[in-house]
Amino acid sequence: MKRRIALISTGGTIEKTYDELSGVLANKVSVLDVMLASLELRGVEVQRMQLMNKDSLDMTPEDHTLIAVTAQRMAEAMGGVVIVHGTDRLAVSGERLCELGTPRAPIVLTGAMRPYELRSTDALQNLTEALVAVQLLAPGVYVAMHNQVLQFPGVVKDPRRGTFVKEPT
Amino acid sequence: MKRRIALISTGGTIEKTYDELSGVLANKVSVLDVMLASLELRGVEVQRMQLMNKDSLDMTPEDHTLIAVTAQRMAEAMGGVVIVHGTDRLAVSGERLCELGTPRAPIVLTGAMRPYELRSTDALQNLTEALVAVQLLAPGVYVAMHNQVLQFPGVVKDPRRGTFVKEPT
Amino acid sequence: MKRRIALISTGGTIEKTYDELSGVLANKVSVLDVMLASLELRGVEVQRMQLMNKDSLDMTPEDHTLIAVTAQRMAEAMGGVVIVHGTDRLAVSGERLCELGTPRAPIVLTGAMRPYELRSTDALQNLTEALVAVQLLAPGVYVAMHNQVLQFPGVVKDPRRGTFVKEPT
Amino acid sequence: MKRRIALISTGGTIEKTYDELSGVLANKVSVLDVMLASLELRGVEVQRMQLMNKDSLDMTPEDHTLIAVTAQRMAEAMGGVVIVHGTDRLAVSGERLCELGTPRAPIVLTGAMRPYELRSTDALQNLTEALVAVQLLAPGVYVAMHNQVLQFPGVVKDPRRGTFVKEPT
Numbered sequence: 001m002k003r004r005i006a007l008i009s010t011g012g013t014i015e016k017t018y019d020e021l022s023g024v025l026a027n028k029v030s031v032l033d034v035m036l037a038s039l040e041l042r043g044v045e046v047q048r049m050q051l052m053n054k055d056s057l058d059m060t061p062e063d064h065t066l067i068a069v070t071a072q073r074m075a076e077a078m079g080g081v082v083i084v085h086g087t088d089r090l091a092v093s094g095e096r097l098c099e100l101g102t103p104r105a106p107i108v109l110t111g112a113m114r115p116y117e118l119r120s121t122d123a124l125q126n127l128t129e130a131l132v133a134v135q136l137l138a139p140g141v142y143v144a145m146h147n148q149v150l151q152f153p154g155v156v157k158d159p160r161r162g163t164f165v166k167e168p169t
Numbered sequence: 170m171k172r173r174i175a176l177i178s179t180g181g182t183i184e185k186t187y188d189e190l191s192g193v194l195a196n197k198v199s200v201l202d203v204m205l206a207s208l209e210l211r212g213v214e215v216q217r218m219q220l221m222n223k224d225s226l227d228m229t230p231e232d233h234t235l236i237a238v239t240a241q242r243m244a245e246a247m248g249g250v251v252i253v254h255g256t257d258r259l260a261v262s263g264e265r266l267c268e269l270g271t272p273r274a275p276i277v278l279t280g281a282m283r284p285y286e287l288r289s290t291d292a293l294q295n296l297t298e299a300l301v302a303v304q305l306l307a308p309g310v311y312v313a314m315h316n317q318v319l320q321f322p323g324v325v326k327d328p329r330r331g332t333f334v335k336e337p338t
Numbered sequence: 339m340k341r342r343i344a345l346i347s348t349g350g351t352i353e354k355t356y357d358e359l360s361g362v363l364a365n366k367v368s369v370l371d372v373m374l375a376s377l378e379l380r381g382v383e384v385q386r387m388q389l390m391n392k393d394s395l396d397m398t399p400e401d402h403t404l405i406a407v408t409a410q411r412m413a414e415a416m417g418g419v420v421i422v423h424g425t426d427r428l429a430v431s432g433e434r435l436c437e438l439g440t441p442r443a444p445i446v447l448t449g450a451m452r453p454y455e456l457r458s459t460d461a462l463q464n465l466t467e468a469l470v471a472v473q474l475l476a477p478g479v480y481v482a483m484h485n486q487v488l489q490f491p492g493v494v495k496d497p498r499r500g501t502f503v504k505e506p507t
Numbered sequence: 508m509k510r511r512i513a514l515i516s517t518g519g520t521i522e523k524t525y526d527e528l529s530g531v532l533a534n535k536v537s538v539l540d541v542m543l544a545s546l547e548l549r550g551v552e553v554q555r556m557q558l559m560n561k562d563s564l565d566m567t568p569e570d571h572t573l574i575a576v577t578a579q580r581m582a583e584a585m586g587g588v589v590i591v592h593g594t595d596r597l598a599v600s601g602e603r604l605c606e607l608g609t610p611r612a613p614i615v616l617t618g619a620m621r622p623y624e625l626r627s628t629d630a631l632q633n634l635t636e637a638l639v640a641v642q643l644l645a646p647g648v649y650v651a652m653h654n655q656v657l658q659f660p661g662v663v664k665d666p667r668r669g670t671f672v673k674e675p676t
Contacts (some may be wrong), residue, residue, distance in 0.1 A: 018627070020620045020669055038292055042332055043317035104328040113527045118624050120525070124207055128297045147300055148212035148318055162527055163211055187458070189451045189500055282358045286456050289356070331358055377632055380670055381655040464544055466635045469654055474643040485638055486550035501549055 001081035002045040005134055007032070010067055010093075011053040012086025014112035014123045031116045032084060035127055043135050047078070056086025064089070068096040075103035080134035084127070087111040087157055090143060091164070094152040097141045106137040108144050113162050122146065171214040174251060174303055175243035176201070179236055179262075180222040181255025183281035183292045202286045203254060204296055212304050225255025233258070237265040244272035245252070249303035253296070256280040256326055259312060260333070263321040266310045275306040277313050282331050291315065340383040341473055344365060344412035345370070348405055348431075349391040350424025352450035352461045369454045370422060373465055381473050385416070394424025394431075402427070406434040413441035418472035422465070425449040428481060429502070432490040435479045444475040446482050451500050452485055460484065509552040510586035510642055514539070517574055517600075518560040519593025521619035521630045538623045542634055550642050554585070557621050563593025563600075571596070575603040582610035587641035591634070594618040594664055598648060600673070601659040604648045611638060613644040615651050629653065 009015065009032050017031060036046065052063065071081045076077045081103070085093055090109055097107060110130035112123035113139060122145075130144040141152040154167045178184065178201050186200060205215065220239060221232065236252065243250045250272070254262055259278055279299035281292035285302060291314075299313040310321040315332045323336045347353065347370050355369060374384065387410060390401065405421065412419045419441070423431055428447055435445060448468035450461035460483075468482040479490040484501045492505045510672045516539050524538060526528065543553065558577060559570065578588045588610070592600055597616055604614055617637035619630035629652075637651040648659040651672045 018621060018625055024226040026337050040291055040315040040332070055302055083327070093247075114525060117626055118525055119626060120624065125297050128316075130302045132298045132301055132313070132318065133305060136302060136318060144301070146209040146211045147297075147304075149301065149305060163209070187456055189454060272405060283356060286457055287356055289455065378629055378670070380653045461574055462631070463635050466632050466654075467639045470636045470639055470651070470656065471643060474640060474656060482639070484547040484549045485635075485642075487639065487643060491522040501547070 002043060002050045003135055005044045005046060005080040005082060005131075006071075006074035006078050007036075007046045007082045007084070008048055008051050008067070008071060008074070009053070009084045010051050010056070010059075010063075010086070012056055012090075012111045013083065013115050014084055014110075014126070015053065016115040016117065017118055018160050032127075035095060035116055035124060037134070038124065039131070041131065044080075044131055046131075049074070056089035057084070059089050059092075064093045064096045067093045068100055071097060071107050075107055075139075077103040078105060080105045081107040081108065082127075082130045082134055083109045085109050085111050087113065087145075087164075091156050092154075094141055094143060094155060098153045103139055103141065106134050106139055106142065108134045108137070108142045108149075110144050133150050171262065172212060172248040172304055174213045174215060174249040174300075174316050175218055175247050176215045176241075176251045177203075177218045177220050177236070177240060177243070178222070178252070178253045179220050179225070179228075179232075179255070180254045181225055181253065181259075181280045182284050183253055183279075183295070184222060185284040185286065187286055188328055200210075201266050201296075204285055207293070208297060208300070210300065213249075213300055216301075218243070223255070225258035228258050228261075233262045233265045237269055238328060240276050241269050244274040244276055244308075247274060249274045250276040251299045251303055252276065254276045254278050254280050256282065256314075256333075260321075263310055263312060263324060267322045275303050275308055275311065277303045277306070277311045277318075279313050286333060341381060341417040343384060343418040343469075343472055344387055344409075344416050345374075345380045345384045345420045345422070346387045346389050346405070346409055346412070347391070347422045348389050348394070348397075348401075349350050350394050350420055350422065350428075350449045351453050352464070353391060354453040354455065356453075356455050370465075371453055373444055373462060377466060377469070378463065379469065382418070382469055384469075385405050387412070392424070394427035397424070397427050397430070402431045402434045405431045406438055409435060409445050410438050413445055413477075416443060416446040418443045419445040420468045420472050421445065421447045423449050425451065425502075429490075432479055432481060432493060436491045441477055441479065444472050444477055444480065445478045446472045446475070446487075447495075448482050468484070510550060512551045512553060512587040512589060513556055513578075513581035513585050514543075514553045514591070515556045515558050515565075515574070515578060515581070516560070516591045517570075517593070519563050519591065519597075519618045520622050521542075521591055521633070522560065522615075523622040523624065525624055539634075542623055542631060545631065546635060546638070548638065551587075551638055555639075556581070559627070561593070566593070566596050566599075571600045571603045574600045575607055576634050578614050579607050579610055582612040582614055582646075585612060587612045588614040589637045589641055590614065590616045592616050592618050592673075594620065594652075598659075598663050601650060601662060603650055605660045610646055610648065613641050613646055613649065615641045615644070615649045615654060615656075617651050626644045628671055634648035
């Protein structure tokens with residue numbers, strides 16, 4: 001039987017599309033549905049929830065709180081939650097989630113360093129990982145990306161290496 | 170720190186390449202290295218082991234035993250084992266692995282219904298899933314494919330739906 | 339103003355799709371529309387005509403005659419004709435077209451050595467070339483493929499090199 | 508026998524690559540060689556010449572003159588010239604080329620509205636068209652893009668439609 005999960009999208013590089021008139025990559029249309037359609041999902045039944053579509057550098061404290069509260073609430077009703085998030089402030093939402101206590105089901109954050117629209121994107125790899133990890137993990141808050149699953153609190157982005165690492169304690 | 174795993178390739182659809190002179194897809198060159206290069210692997214350190222390159226319909230009982238014995242041995246020395254295998258006889262190797270007892274580290278089988286060379290391949294999804302699942306699972310024998318992780322014994326291919334299912338007990 | 343052309347599809351490798359149950363590439367669904375949708379066509383207005391969907395090795399003499407007669411007729415009404423054809427017998431249709439005399443508009447045959455469904459396909463390159471060449475060529479019968487435009491009669495497939503060449507006269 | 512042509516690259520959207528640290532598309536590395544390697548070129552023998560790597564909005568009058576003079580000179584020695592150019596100022600180089608007189612061989616300008624790094628790029632289509640058109644056209648100055656070949660002088664970019672059009676005379 002499939003596990004019912006919530007997939008909350010908030011924007012970030014993973015969802016950026018290219019505007020040929022201005023020549024820049026921006027958060028306008030969600031490409032998550034295109035990505036989901038390219039995967040075979042036999043383990044989870046996804047309930048999509050488009051909360052916002054922002055570069056995470058533009059997120060306010062209220063945005064992070066809204067994301068954390070929404071995800072915690074979904075984790076009470078569903079078998080798990082995946083959050084698609086900009087990487088620059090992903091850890092802020094992750095820590096906020098932890099402050100609200102251990103969720104009833106696993107909450108897995110993910111994102112991308114290179115938009116889905118690029119040939120060399122890491123978006124599909126990361127989304128694939130999050131959608132499997134959410135089935136295997138114990139309740140808690142995690143980031144799944146680049147073949148790595150790390151548990152909050154204490155996860156930070158390492159901008160030089162372009163990925164997430166666990167802070168030394 | 171990265172987990173050291175063995176990646177054993179045995180052939181199957183996932184590795185088939187196209188021969189334009191004969192116009193057919195066959196197991197000749199391993200494309201696993203190309204796939205691995207397209208992923209960002211920060212959780213595992215992969216030790217490649219090319220055991221055979223066969224359509225699994227052509228595997229003999231000795232082939233299945235060789236695969237199972239090799240994987241069990243690698244599971245003693247490493248933090249996990251991923252086996253790339255043709256889907257038609259994947260379950261035979263899975264059951265053989267179980268007969269040898271619970272391995273010391275997780276052993277995850279995977280494969281593909283559509284070769285990597287096809288635009289619509291499921292190979293990258295399945296390989297990505299296996300390389301994450303091997304880090305999260307307890308010691309045991311599994312198949313990871315199509316967003317699903319199933320534990321042996323008792324897993325069979327459902328040829329009509331083109332995926333694996335757990336046999337009703 | 340756009341030039342009106344007929345695009346006659348007859349099958350061949352260029353249109354082969356993958357059947358995951360049997361594991362073979364076959365001519366079942368036309369992928370020409372998918373290819374056309376991926377191109378920006380501002381020079382021609384395409385009128386699609388699906389004449390047959392055959393591996394050209396299976397074409398009968400009547401098939402070649404039907405293709406030639408149909409294309410010659412379309413060349414009287416339109417500004418040009420492109421024929422998508424299996425490469426193995428493409429030259430037979432090309433010679434048949436010549437026997438019917440010089441067409442009133444250019445007729446350009448094309449095909450592919452590797453199906454569109456493969457990442458490494460030459461289908462898009464060849465279709466792109468045919469759709470430009472048909473606007474630039476004088477009335478006559480041609481094959482456009484692999485960055486080369488050759489005029490019939492006297493063109494043959496070189497199976498060893500996997501392309502077309504002009505026979506020495 | 509293959510026609511020897513010069514392929515002059517000057518930059519532009521077609522060659523932009525993605526910098527994941529800054530999150531923007533910029534002209535840093537030439538991806539022309541990657542594109543060329545993905546095409547089967549049996550009609551032309553390409554001699555590469557990397558003249559500059561600039562967004563054409565940043566080109567000075569001296570840049571346009573350098574491009575035009577270089578291309579005219581190459582057209583004396585070779586069977587044709589293809590110039591990869593940013594679309595915003597492509598027409599300036601095209602007109603400058605015309606002021607220098609009819610070249611001895613065809614000179615074909617091309618570019619892209621969406622970088623090669625994007626899945627939805629038009630770069631391969633346009634490069635493919637230019638590399639065929641240069642073999643079929645009479646000496647003169649042209650732009651080949653989006654299934655259209657237009658002759659200078661009198662060609663302008665239509666930024667609203669994202670392509671080139673012939674000015675009404």
